[in-house]
Amino acid sequence: MTKKPTLAVFKFASCDGCQLSLLDAEDELLAVAGAVEIAYFLEARTQQMDGPYDVGLVEGSITTAHDEKRIQEIRKQCRFLVTIGACATAGGIQALRNWANVDDFIDHVYAHPDYIQTLKTSTPVSDHVPVDFELRGCPINKYQLVELVASLVHGRKPRVPTYSVCLECKQRGTVCVAVARGIACLGPVTQAGCGAICPSYCRECFGCYGPNERANPISLSRHYQSVGVPSDHVVRLLRNFNAYAPAFRQASNDLQEANS
Amino acid sequence: MFVNKAPIKSYLSVGKSQLQSLIDGLHKLGYQTIGPRIVDGAIVYGELNAISDLPVGYVDWQDGGKYRLEPSDEAGHFDYVVGPDSLKKFLFPARETLLQSIRVDGTWNMATPDPAPHPLAVFGVRSCDLHALAIQDKVFLGGPYVDPGYQSRRNALFVVAVNCRRAAATCFCHSMKTGPAVEGGFDLALTELADRFVVQVGSTRGAEVMTNIEWTACTLQDIDDARSISKTLRDQMRTRAHNAETQRESELPRERHLDTTDIHDLLLDNLEHPRWSQVANRCLACANCTIVCPTCFCSSVSEVSDLSGDNVRRERAWDSCFTAEHSYMNTGTVRKTTASRYRQWLTHKLATWTDQFGTSGCVGCGRCITWCPVGIDLTEEVAAIRGDES
Ligand code: SF4
Ligand code: SF4
Numbered sequence: 001m002t003k004k005p006t007l008a009v010f011k012f013a014s015c016d017g018c019q020l021s022l023l024d025a026e027d028e029l030l031a032v033a034g035a036v037e038i039a040y041f042l043e044a045r046t047q048q049m050d051g052p053y054d055v056g057l058v059e060g061s062i063t064t065a066h067d068e069k070r071i072q073e074i075r076k077q078c079r080f081l082v083t084i085g086a087c088a089t090a091g092g093i094q095a096l097r098n099w100a101n102v103d104d105f106i107d108h109v110y111a112h113p114d115y116i117q118t119l120k121t122s123t124p125v126s127d128h129v130p131v132d133f134e135l136r137g138c139p140i141n142k143y144q145l146v147e148l149v150a151s152l153v154h155g156r157k158p159r160v161p162t163y164s165v166c167l168e169c170k171q172r173g174t175v176c177v178a179v180a181r182g183i184a185c186l187g188p189v190t191q192a193g194c195g196a197i198c199p200s201y202c203r204e205c206f207g208c209y210g211p212n213e214r215a216n217p218i219s220l221s222r223h224y225q226s227v228g229v230p231s232d233h234v235v236r237l238l239r240n241f242n243a244y245a246p247a248f249r250q251a252s253n254d255l256q257e258a259n260s
Numbered sequence: 261m262f263v264n265k266a267p268i269k270s271y272l273s274v275g276k277s278q279l280q281s282l283i284d285g286l287h288k289l290g291y292q293t294i295g296p297r298i299v300d301g302a303i304v305y306g307e308l309n310a311i312s313d314l315p316v317g318y319v320d321w322q323d324g325g326k327y328r329l330e331p332s333d334e335a336g337h338f339d340y341v342v343g344p345d346s347l348k349k350f351l352f353p354a355r356e357t358l359l360q361s362i363r364v365d366g367t368w369n370m371a372t373p374d375p376a377p378h379p380l381a382v383f384g385v386r387s388c389d390l391h392a393l394a395i396q397d398k399v400f401l402g403g404p405y406v407d408p409g410y411q412s413r414r415n416a417l418f419v420v421a422v423n424c425r426r427a428a429a430t431c432f433c434h435s436m437k438t439g440p441a442v443e444g445g446f447d448l449a450l451t452e453l454a455d456r457f458v459v460q461v462g463s464t465r466g467a468e469v470m471t472n473i474e475w476t477a478c479t480l481q482d483i484d485d486a487r488s489i490s491k492t493l494r495d496q497m498r499t500r501a502h503n504a505e506t507q508r509e510s511e512l513p514r515e516r517h518l519d520t521t522d523i524h525d526l527l528l529d530n531l532e533h534p535r536w537s538q539v540a541n542r543c544l545a546c547a548n549c550t551i552v553c554p555t556c557f558c559s560s561v562s563e564v565s566d567l568s569g570d571n572v573r574r575e576r577a578w579d580s581c582f583t584a585e586h587s588y589m590n591t592g593t594v595r596k597t598t599a600s601r602y603r604q605w606l607t608h609k610l611a612t613w614t615d616q617f618g619t620s621g622c623v624g625c626g627r628c629i630t631w632c633p634v635g636i637d638l639t640e641e642v643a644a645i646r647g648d649e650s
């Protein structure tokens with residue numbers, strides 16, 4: 001029997017929701033623990049094994065000088081480096097600071113701003129080191145996570161489609177909220193993965209899984225404006241968990257520029 | 261019980277309330293009954309056990325990227341047209357397990373799931389969708405490779421068609437010669453008159469169902485009245501091309517038509533037309549158009565395994581020529597640009613489909629126009645390539 005692959009989980013600036021998705025895998029968790037050696041996962045296990053690791057899962061974005069160095073070290077330790085979630089993949093909701101002055105926030109929030117050392121930006125892991133695979137979502141979907149682990153164990157490509165949320169809506173039979181209700185929805189430019197949860201409750205998609213392959217948010221926002229959706233509403237929709245993902249970033253910047 | 265034999269092709273006059281006995285009769289024969297229902301602001305196919313559950317008195321307003329339902333005093337039982345659903349979802353379901361394999365002690369056991377479908381009777385099928393059904397029959401049942409799941413579900417399908425009395429602005433069956441009059445491929449076909457339905461019997465099964473329902477034979481006048489409904493609508497639709505000028509100035513949605521003259525060569529001779537990249541600037545590659553299309557049949561087949569690798573399911577799911585995965589081969593995705601995907605879709609639908617299956621792949625139902633989030637309209641794209649920017 002070959003040795004089980006080792007798995008390490010690392011946290012950067014994030015809410016821990018994606019790591020929780022792994023713990024939340026309940027039925028599958030024992031199988032995961034059976035298939036891989038959980039070598040380093042502070043949220044799950046006190047035992048810490050030294051690297052190198054076969055697979056490193058990274059949650060969170062890079063927001064401090066210390067993290068900038070740490071991610072380089074982690075990259076060296078991991079054969080496959082996989083980002084999990086919107087923060088690690090696109091900078092997360094905290095990337096909204098990239099449009100503002102972070103010192104203003106610090107002054108407002110902290111009693112002793114001088115204790116805070118932070119970068120001016122929140123950036124995705126891929127801005128710092130090469131990434132082998134990005135698992136999207138805010139948070140990630142546990143089935144996709146288990147699929148990812150299975151693919152790494154069996155040495156194949158993960159089955160994680162890059163098409164839009166619309167395909168999931170149509171597959172489950174949800175009536176399109178944009179067409180039938182005139183709600184500005186990000187589904188047509190967002191990657192599938194969640195199972196199209198929000199539209200099934202007659203709400204718009206908020207873009208948790210980031211831009212899909214060939215995403216065209218510029219066309220979609222132009223269309224929403226043409227049917228009377230205020231452009232600042234569309235900007236706010238695009239500037240959510242994946243605000244800094246290039247396609248969403250460019251579309252929201254374009255909209256803002258057109259209005260200024 | 262009222263027992264009365266109705267010959268195939270006969271026209272029967274049936275009181276409106278008798279529609280309930282039709283549903284009940286189908287239940288007695290073991291059918292699950294499906295029909296148009298309002299769900300979340302649109303007409304979809306859902307379970308239909310009581311006639312009162314039909315969207316009686318509603319009409320739909322459709323345009324590129326827009327669908328709205330509204331009550332109307334004049335509307336009868338079926339005066340909305342097609343919604344996002346079609347028969348496709350019953351015969352070619354969104355997800356289907358084709359093969360199940362389990363490894364026990366190093367030996368694989370393979371099993372093909374038995375589709376054993378529940379007999380299904382679907383109410384409210386329009387002429388365009390009957391043509392779409394015939395096209396999907398060709399795709400899944402024609403040729404040497406018959407799809408067993410589709411076949412068993414198809415055999416268990418009972419179709420209650422409806423003749424449209426109004427069309428949406430997005431409908432263009434008149435251009436595709438697929439409607440609005442229902443011509444064949446149904447078990448029963450209904451035409452709503454002011455005070456009753458004219459029921460046309462299309463099959464032995466249809467005749468059998470009518471045996472237990474109260475009806476009287478139609479007079480020639482009844483048959484004429486029923487036929488003139490479709491004829492009037494078709495004539496109205498045929499004037500659309502001429503009305504284009506006045507319509508352009510009106511606020512109302514443009515009423516669609518499609519000039520199909522030499523369309524095969526027109527499209528294939530224009531593979532490098534600048535219009536493909538213009539439409540790609542608007543297109544989201546979101547795949548809605550293909551998924552709502554009642555003839556589109558593309559799917560992906562993948563092996564879905566659990567962590568142990570001992571349980572593997574071969575799963576087929578709806579896919580689309582607009583996704584990257586769809587044209588992924590050993591060298592990567594073949595159709596990388598949105599322009600190449602839109603062109604693949606439109607040229608297949610309206611040109612190469614004919615080479616492949618002997619019919620057009622479009623029945624003019626207009627779903628791809630309405631359910632495109634940005635309202636891309638194939639009739640407009642073809643007109644632009646033809647050079648008449650109407
Ligand atoms: S917002 Fe969109 S991507 Fe996020 S959970 Fe809802 S449907 Fe899914
Ligand atoms: S291409 Fe569009 S109009 Fe034609 S059959 Fe498909 S959905 Fe209907």
Ligand code: SF4
Nearest residue numbers: 543544546547549632
């Ligand atoms: S034509 Fe419309 S529905 Fe089809 S992929 Fe493009 S944007 Fe989506």
